[in-house]
Structure formats: C-alpha cells, structure tokens
Amino acid sequence: MRRREFIAGLMVAPAIRAAIAQQPAKMKRVAMVHPSRKVDDLTINGPPWYKAFFEELSRLGYVERQNLSVGRYSGEGRTEHYADLARDVVSTHPDLILAMSGALALAFKSATTTIPIVAITGDPIALGLVPSIAHPGGNITGVSTDGGFELYGKRLGLLVEAVPKVSNVHYLASQPHWERPSGAAAREAARRAGISLTGALLGTTFNEAAYQRVFNSMAQDQVDALLVSDEAEHLTYRIVHVELAAKSRIPALYPFRELVEVGGLMAYSIDLADVYRRAAGQIAEILKGTRTETFPFTNPPVSILRSTSRLPKRSASKSRRPSSPAPTT
Numbered sequence: 001m002r003r004r005e006f007i008a009g010l011m012v013a014p015a016i017r018a019a020i021a022q023q024p025a026k027m028k029r030v031a032m033v034h035p036s037r038k039v040d041d042l043t044i045n046g047p048p049w050y051k052a053f054f055e056e057l058s059r060l061g062y063v064e065r066q067n068l069s070v071g072r073y074s075g076e077g078r079t080e081h082y083a084d085l086a087r088d089v090v091s092t093h094p095d096l097i098l099a100m101s102g103a104l105a106l107a108f109k110s111a112t113t114t115i116p117i118v119a120i121t122g123d124p125i126a127l128g129l130v131p132s133i134a135h136p137g138g139n140i141t142g143v144s145t146d147g148g149f150e151l152y153g154k155r156l157g158l159l160v161e162a163v164p165k166v167s168n169v170h171y172l173a174s175q176p177h178w179e180r181p182s183g184a185a186a187r188e189a190a191r192r193a194g195i196s197l198t199g200a201l202l203g204t205t206f207n208e209a210a211y212q213r214v215f216n217s218m219a220q221d222q223v224d225a226l227l228v229s230d231e232a233e234h235l236t237y238r239i240v241h242v243e244l245a246a247k248s249r250i251p252a253l254y255p256f257r258e259l260v261e262v263g264g265l266m267a268y269s270i271d272l273a274d275v276y277r278r279a280a281g282q283i284a285e286i287l288k289g290t291r292t293e294t295f296p297f298t299n300p301p302v303s304i305l306r307s308t309s310r311l312p313k314r315s316a317s318k319s320r321r322p323s324s325p326a327p328t329t
Helices: 003-021 048-059 079-090 102-111 149-162 175-179 181-193 208-218 238-248 257-261 272-287
Strands: 028-034 068-074 096-099 117-121 140-144 168-173 196-201 225-228 252-256 266-270 302-306
Touching: 028 079, 028 102, 028 272, 048 272, 068 079, 079 102, 096 102, 096 272, 102 117, 102 140, 117 272, 140 272, 149 181, 149 225, 149 252, 149 266, 149 302, 168 175, 168 181, 175 181, 175 196, 181 196, 196 208, 208 238, 238 252, 238 257, 252 257, 257 266, 257 302, 266 272
Parallel strands: 028 068, 028 096, 096 117, 117 140, 168 196, 168 225, 225 252, 252 266
Antiparallel strands: 266 302
C-alpha cells in the first residue's frame, strides 16, 4: 500500500467512527393501553404515576421521541370492546405492549403470542394469564396488584374495624370482574368472614350514568358498607363515585389511595407510582433483550390510607351504628 493511501485511510477511519456514533439509536415502539382513561392523560404531564413511569424509563435510557415511540390507546371503559382494541393494537406491530388492567391483558393474550406484554393486573394466575409468578412463560409478565384471599380478607377486616357489626356489604365492580376469579375471591373472603357480599354491578361499561344507577339502587337497600373492586377504570371516575358514596352516606373501602385523596374514607392500596416504576423497569429490560418468559411478575407492597374525615352519618333506618372517627396514619 502506498504511503499516501495509508495516511488517507487513517484520516478516514475516525470520520467513519464518528458518523456511526452520530447515527440515531433505533426507535423502539411501545403501545400504552389503558382501559378507560383519555389518551391525552397518558403522558409525563398526566397523573403522577405516569410521570414516575416516564421518568424511570428515561433514567433507564429510553426517552420518548429520541429512541422511544409511544402509541397511546384507550378502551373508553367499554369492556365489551377490549378484544377489538387488542386486535387493532397488535396489528400495528409494536415492540412491546403495556396493558394497564387484567381485562386488557386477557384480551391481548388472545390477540398475540409473540409481542411482549407487560401487564398491570390483579392476580395473574387466577386470571389465567400465566401459570407461575416466578416463571410466567410465554409473552406476558408485569406487576401484580392482587394478593388473593388475603388481600380481600384484609380489606373486609378494615371495614369491620371502621364500621362495627357490618354484615351487608356491597361490592362495586363491573359484571365481567364479578364473574371472574377476582370476584370469586372477594365472595370467598366475605364468606369466611361471615359477611354477606352482594354485587353492585356497573354492567360492562364504566361511565357516570352506570355509577349513578348503581348508587340509586343501593339507596333502596340496607347497605352497611361498600367494597370497591381494584379495576383500573374506577380511577378514571374516582371523583364521581367517591362523591356518590358520600352523598349516599355509605362507608366505602377503596383499592387505590388516590380515591382517598379525593375524599374517600379509606384504602388498602398499592402505591401506583411504585407500580409504574416497576413496569418501566421491566419494559426497559425487555426492550434491551431480556426474554419475557423468564421475567417474573413483581408484587408491590400494600399499605393503609385513612381519611382524616369522620365516617358518614347515616339515618337510623339505614344503620344501627353511631358515627366514629377514622384514625389517621
């Protein structure tokens, strides 16, 4: 090789390396699917748990519009359309799907066996999503927010503590949830506690009219207290049903602290910001190449949050109990 050509080669090599280094990172595509919340809320400027989610992704090297493209979708609270939504999302061929409810995760399980799915869900084994928490297999992993019988037993125990002599409890949930294992777990926990648990069912659609209809119906019954299911859709309408519970003077125990923060009585709840940080960590690892089937579900801790307000006062025809203060934590 001539000396001039050799020197030219030495000069070109750094330029090539610099050009390669300046190449934009390959864009990863994540589909973010919520069962009911508006897509405009699913951003870093939305509720604080989404801020925690995107900040954790950024910390782990995935920044939206730099090397991460996020498609946002909503089921609009219509459970009967979740299967169609799942098929539509799968048809866009994202690199990964974040399903933000157990019902959505089930729909995506039926829609794809190849695209990795990170699910935020209740008990994934009881729902039939995976055969094992530690070794889920297949293309689904995620964060479980449901402790099974023990979780519902604890929530019912807190209701008994707050509302002595409680016997007739209604369970606010969708019809599909009531019929699935989560509803069965709640009924079994109530049976073990010697409490009558009746479904206060919203049907298949979450909206203000459905909540109003259910609370109007409960106003005709001798309802001691209300237990609210841990369906993510309740968060979208949290102000609606917390206000209806207060107006109906029905003591209610909630599955999310955010419902207490808008005036609800008490929650036995996971921390949603922690849940979404955990989900972000899983997503980052999977996008980097970790196999979904080897990635265990995680279980965040559960804590009690009580309102500083007093229990709702109820008429003698509705309750045999005096009102009493709810302690703070």
